[in-house]
Structure formats: structure tokens, C-alpha cells
Amino acid sequence: MSNEQTSNDETLKRWTAKRRVALVLEILRGETTAAEAARRHDLTVAEIEQWKERFLGGAENALRSRPLDDEALKNQEIKRLQRKVGELVMDIDILKEASKANPSMRQMRDE
Known part of the structure; x- marks a missing residue:
């Protein structure tokens, strides 16, 4: 091994x-x-x-x-993860907008 x-x-x-x-x-x-x-x-x-x-x-x-039974726990976890994904998408959108407005952020991204 x-x-x-x-x-x-x-x-x-x-x-x-x-x-x-x-x-x-x-x-x-x-x-x-x-x-x-x-x-x-x-x-x-x-x-x-x-x-x-x-x-x-x-x-x-x-x-x-x-x-809660296993199915309810799974559904609860799915909802929590969906909220987290939504938060992350919003963060990405905010960063994209900020990089458009700030040329120095674009330069850092392109390097």
C-alpha cells in the first residue's frame, strides 16, 4: 500500500x-x-x-x-442548503457589480 x-x-x-x-x-x-x-x-x-x-x-x-423523522430532517437540510446557495449567489452578484464599478478589482481578477 x-x-x-x-x-x-x-x-x-x-x-x-x-x-x-x-x-x-x-x-x-x-x-x-x-x-x-x-x-x-x-x-x-x-x-x-x-x-x-x-x-x-x-x-x-x-x-x-x-x-422529526429522517425524511423531515432531510427536507430541513435541503432547505438550509438552498438558503445558503441563494446567499452565495447574491454575494457573487454583488462582487460582479462591484468589479464593474471598480477598475482596480477588474485588474486583480484578470491577473
Whole structure:
């Protein structure tokens, strides 16, 4: 097995659900930040923030008097992701407009 394959296997084993929960709890307790954890574990802040959102969403559902079933949870996640995509599209549109109005931004983009 190549070193790259071994490294990928270790990464997969290293971030089990149990390990992700432990990291998210460290962040929620204020023992570390997402940025610090990302640097320490060679992860992205976005990846850690996604784990945190999923963790909190699952906790919220677990504490409901009538928890949502899997289908309802999937629909809820789809709606959240659709909102996020909408926000990102708006950000892109704003940046496009700003680059039209500001020639220096166009130069940076073209370089």
C-alpha cells in the first residue's frame, strides 16, 4: 500500500463520528475555536462549522417533544442548503457589480 493510501486511510479512521463530536464539544465549551482546531488538525474551518451545525441540528431534534423523522430532517437540510446557495449567489452578484464599478478589482481578477 502506498504512503498516500495509508495517509488517506488514517484520515478516514481519525475522524469518526465520535472524534467529530469530541471536537465540536471542545469548541462549544470554549476550549478551542474552529480556526484553532482547523490549523491543529489540518481541516478547514468550513468543514468544522458544518460538523457543528449538524451536531446542533441533531441535538435540537433529539430534544423535540416529537422528533422529526429522517425524511423531515432531510427536507430541513435541503432547505438550509438552498438558503445558503441563494446567499452565495447574491454575494457573487454583488462582487460582479462591484468589479464593474471598480477598475482596480477588474485588474486583480484578470491577473
